[in-house]
Amino acid sequence: MSNRKISKKEMQNTASIKDVYTALFNCFGPQGWWPLIKNGEVVHHASFTSKELTKKEQFEISIGAILTQNTNWKNVEKALLNLDKLNAINPKVIQNININTLRKAIKPAGYYNQKAKKLKAFAGFKGKSTRTSLLSIWGIGLETADSILCYAHSCPLFVVDTYTKRIFSRFGFGELDYAQLQELVQENLNPEHYKEFHALLVNLGKHYCKKDPECEDCPVKKQCNYTKQ
DNA sequence: CGCCAGGGCCTCA
DNA sequence: TGAGGCCATGGC
Numbered sequence: 001m002s003n004r005k006i007s008k009k010e011m012q013n014t015a016s017i018k019d020v021y022t023a024l025f026n027c028f029g030p031q032g033w034w035p036l037i038k039n040g041e042v043v044h045h046a047s048f049t050s051k052e053l054t055k056k057e058q059f060e061i062s063i064g065a066i067l068t069q070n071t072n073w074k075n076v077e078k079a080l081l082n083l084d085k086l087n088a089i090n091p092k093v094i095q096n097i098n099i100n101t102l103r104k105a106i107k108p109a110g111y112y113n114q115k116a117k118k119l120k121a122f123a124g125f126k127g128k129s130t131r132t133s134l135l136s137i138w139g140i141g142l143e144t145a146d147s148i149l150c151y152a153h154s155c156p157l158f159v160v161d162t163y164t165k166r167i168f169s170r171f172g173f174g175e176l177d178y179a180q181l182q183e184l185v186q187e188n189l190n191p192e193h194y195k196e197f198h199a200l201l202v203n204l205g206k207h208y209c210k211k212d213p214e215c216e217d218c219p220v221k222k223q224c225n226y227t228k229q
Numbered sequence: 230c231g232c233c234a235g236g237g238c239c240t241c242a
Numbered sequence: 243t244g245a246g247g248c249c250a251t252g253g254c
Contacts, residue, residue: 070249070250071250071251071252072251072252072253074252074253075250075251075252075253078251078252079251107250107251108251108252109250109251109252110249110250110251110252111248111249111250111251112249112250112251113249113250114248114249114250115249115250
């Protein structure tokens with residue numbers, strides 16, 4: 001972890017986090033995160049952001065967070081629906097299921113050997129979900145732990161991902177690491193907006209701030225310092 | 230066909 | 243503590 005703080009000067013020369021949030025929300029609207037399976041299909045619903053979740057929904061979000069590691073969400077949906085058909089969105093079932101059956105079910109999500117092992121490890125976890133306890137589980141790193149805490153347990157944590165790093169880098173905040181980006185957002189946005197902001201940034205990263213960015217119609221181009229070559 | 234996707238672990242300086 | 247290799251499928 002680095003001790004580097006964002007200086008006042010840097011903040012003045014860069015976009016306000018709140019302004020970016022507002023611009024993205026006005027453009028994209030509520031994202032309905034985390035998406036959940038309802039009646040055999042994965043859906044987004046605005047109420048998901050604030051609703052009280054069942055144990056099953058919390059588990060579904062958690063294994064979705066593992067399955068989406070470096071993977072397109074559409075592929076994760078296929079894996080989740082396969083698990084749903086097996087009634088395997090349940091920790092006891094995941095613990096007891098044949099490892100080859102599990103591998104086959106989650107195959108569309110990629111890295112299926114590793115992820116089958118990760119799901120087994122997570123399903124066997126019993127204790128209280130804290131950042132430290134989750135990080136001690138094999139296969140759960142910073143982003144996955146924070147995704148589980150934020151979206152499954154409504155903890156006031158902002159989730160940082162590759163989109164976040166790329167977008168903030170282009171805004172002009174420099175190459176900040178995970179902890180620095182998390183702190184930057186958490187110090188400039190109310191906790192009630194953490195879930196939505198992350199979801200909005202993912203949307204921006206998918207459709208505009210791609211590896212090869214499409215800046216012309218970007219909803220936050222006014223707040224951004226990046227100039228495409 | 231090549232590139233990329235809502236990371237994390239392991240190894241080796 | 244950080245860079246690099248590895249894991250893998252499906253969409254475009």
